Amino acid sequence: MKIDKNIQRFESELKIIDRPGMDKLIAYIRKSDFYSAPASTRYHLSCEGGLLQHSLNVLDALRGILAPGEGRVWEYHTAGRVVCTIPDDSVTIMALLHDLCKTHYYKISTRNVKNEQTGKWEKAPFYTVEDKMPLGHGAKSAMLAMQFIKLTNTEMYAIWHHMGFTEQGADFGTVGKAMEMHPVVLAVHTADMMASRFMESESGNKEIFADMPAGQEAAGSAAAPASDAPQFEKAPPLVPGV
Numbered sequence: 001m002k003i004d005k006n007i008q009r010f011e012s013e014l015k016i017i018d019r020p021g022m023d024k025l026i027a028y029i030r031k032s033d034f035y036s037a038p039a040s041t042r043y044h045l046s047c048e049g050g051l052l053q054h055s056l057n058v059l060d061a062l063r064g065i066l067a068p069g070e071g072r073v074w075e076y077h078t079a080g081r082v083v084c085t086i087p088d089d090s091v092t093i094m095a096l097l098h099d100l101c102k103t104h105y106y107k108i109s110t111r112n113v114k115n116e117q118t119g120k121w122e123k124a125p126f127y128t129v130e131d132k133m134p135l136g137h138g139a140k141s142a143m144l145a146m147q148f149i150k151l152t153n154t155e156m157y158a159i160w161h162h163m164g165f166t167e168q169g170a171d172f173g174t175v176g177k178a179m180e181m182h183p184v185v186l187a188v189h190t191a192d193m194m195a196s197r198f199m200e201s202e203s204g205n206k207e208i209f210a211d212m213p214a215g216q217e218a219a220g221s222a223a224a225p226a227s228d229a230p231q232f233e234k235a236p237p238l239v240p241g242v
């Protein structure tokens with residue numbers, strides 16, 4: 001994982017968005033621990049720069065889910081019909097800012113781990129949660145962003161509900177209604193899942209996602225895996241022998 005390269009890409013994706021306050025938002029992010037924080041305490045990208053990598057992964061996954069429309073918009077298709085069109089700026093904002101809530105959220109702690117070779121106990125660092133702004137998750141991301149820039153309604157809904165039905169204590173009616181009103185809520189949630197479940201391992205992106213091209217060419221169709229890259233295993237049949 002190349003953190004410097006990721007910072008460069010993250011900032012250049014945001015800087016091309018013409019929205020008052022964006023410079024202040026970027027300055028806030030720079031001063032925070034966003035570029036060094038992990039994406040989680042374990043499982044996916046629980047490493048330095050993990051949150052930054054995860055945010056870019058969600059952008060790549062989201063562009064892969066959507067289809068380019070006329071001009072600088074993306075279309076979200078269902079059964080061959082367009083259920084919504086989303087401006088390119090919104091796609092970037094929804095993806096890159098969805099986990100802004102994870103700034104000032106983690107800390108490094110230590111625990112004793114036995115060195116199997118020497119038999120001695122040693123202190124080993126690990127990430128733990130120390131939420132310095134306990135304001136929730138998606139809602140907190142939206143509110144933090146709105147301290148600096150205006151969000152469109154769709155951006156606010158998508159960031160707010162990016163956990164979908166997996167949000168702790170989620171109200172099914174509320175989340176479902178948000179998805180019906182702003183279908184891209186489901187696309188952002190799906191992209192978030194794709195990033196954490198398909199693209200990321202504990203210490204970096206999985207091999208086939210290790211070198212994502214910077215920019216919009218990262219969208220689905222352009223990113224066919226090399227033939228020698230490891231593939232996901234074929235699912236076993238539901239009925240043995242079929």
Ligand SMILES: [Fe+2]
Nearest residue numbers: 098099137162
């Ligand atoms: Fe999240």
Ligand SMILES: [Fe+2]
Nearest residue numbers: 054098099192
């Ligand atoms: Fe996320």
